[in-house]
Amino acid sequence: MPAAPFYYPHFTAMRHLPFFLILGFSPFLQAQEQVISPTEELRVTVNEWVAAMRQIQQEENDWTRDQEVLTNYREGLEKEIADLKEKIADAKTKKAGADSESLKQTGERDRFVAAKDELAKLVRTLEESMAAKLPLIPAPLRAEAKVSQAIEDLERDMKLPEDKRSEGVSKRLLNLINLTSEIEKFQQTIVLRQELRTDDAGREFNMEVVYLGLSAAYAVNEDGSLALVGKPTEKDGWKFEERKELAAEIRKLIDCTTGDSDPAFISLPISK
Numbered sequence: 001m002p003a004a005p006f007y008y009p010h011f012t013a014m015r016h017l018p019f020f021l022i023l024g025f026s027p028f029l030q031a032q033e034q035v036i037s038p039t040e041e042l043r044v045t046v047n048e049w050v051a052a053m054r055q056i057q058q059e060e061n062d063w064t065r066d067q068e069v070l071t072n073y074r075e076g077l078e079k080e081i082a083d084l085k086e087k088i089a090d091a092k093t094k095k096a097g098a099d100s101e102s103l104k105q106t107g108e109r110d111r112f113v114a115a116k117d118e119l120a121k122l123v124r125t126l127e128e129s130m131a132a133k134l135p136l137i138p139a140p141l142r143a144e145a146k147v148s149q150a151i152e153d154l155e156r157d158m159k160l161p162e163d164k165r166s167e168g169v170s171k172r173l174l175n176l177i178n179l180t181s182e183i184e185k186f187q188q189t190i191v192l193r194q195e196l197r198t199d200d201a202g203r204e205f206n207m208e209v210v211y212l213g214l215s216a217a218y219a220v221n222e223d224g225s226l227a228l229v230g231k232p233t234e235k236d237g238w239k240f241e242e243r244k245e246l247a248a249e250i251r252k253l254i255d256c257t258t259g260d261s262d263p264a265f266i267s268l269p270i271s272k
Contacts, residue, residue, distance in 0.1 A: 063184055074173050084112045120166035123173050135237035140193040141186045150179035187213040192257050199226055200242055208254050216270050220250040
């Protein structure tokens with residue numbers, strides 16, 4: 001079982017935006033070509049920090065909105081399915097009576113079955129959308145039992161033949177809700193993990209990796225001889241590149257995350 005996520009102890013007041021309290025946001029680490037005053041440097045840093053805060057807040061708002069939409073959608077579908085099952089059962093009972101209403105009830109039953117098939121198509125659309133986003137899920141999150149099971153169920157449901165896609169609609173929708181919820185939890189935290197990573201020469205190293213939600217990851221080995229920066233891609237999943245010059249700063253980030261050092265502003269690149 002993977003180790004429990006590390007949470008930075010001083011982020012209680014701003015749970016949704018923890019990592020920017022310890023990071024100096026900087027799109028790229030570049031050498032300064034001209035000398036600027038401390039006041040001007042502080043002004044630029046603050047402006048970038050505010051812009052980053054706004055962007056992250058927008059992303060979190062989008063996550064919250066999507067989660068609310070799925071939750072409301074699930075409740076509506078479950079009620080509609082329950083109503084449809086009740087009406088279909090009633091139609092079957094009336095048909096057995098062989099009275100003058102049998103043909104009418106049969107027509108209603110067929111209409112309800114068609115409605116259920118339409119709901120199944122909507123769930124299928126949601127499954128396809130989630131399946132396309134699976135590469136964005138990092139390795140430590142995939143390793144969690146709930147997430148691993150949810151992904152396995154989703155991949156199994158994606159293989160359903162067309163004539164079976166109207167089955168288990170409620171259960172499949174609940175699986176999507178649970179998977180979204182676990183992804184949202186990871187997005188709101190800073191997670192530190194031990195992972196085996198390779199350098200450009202193919203040599204394998206045991207490294208400490210810090211994930212800033214789903215936005216970026218930073219890794220360094222014990223002696224600081226290798227440092228990596230990772231980012232998610234929809235096509236190839238998480239990709240890591242060597243950045244040995246960042247080893248010292250990444251070590252500071254890890255020490256802040258574990259509480260081994262005092263909070264500090266740390267300048268690291270966040271690739272877009």
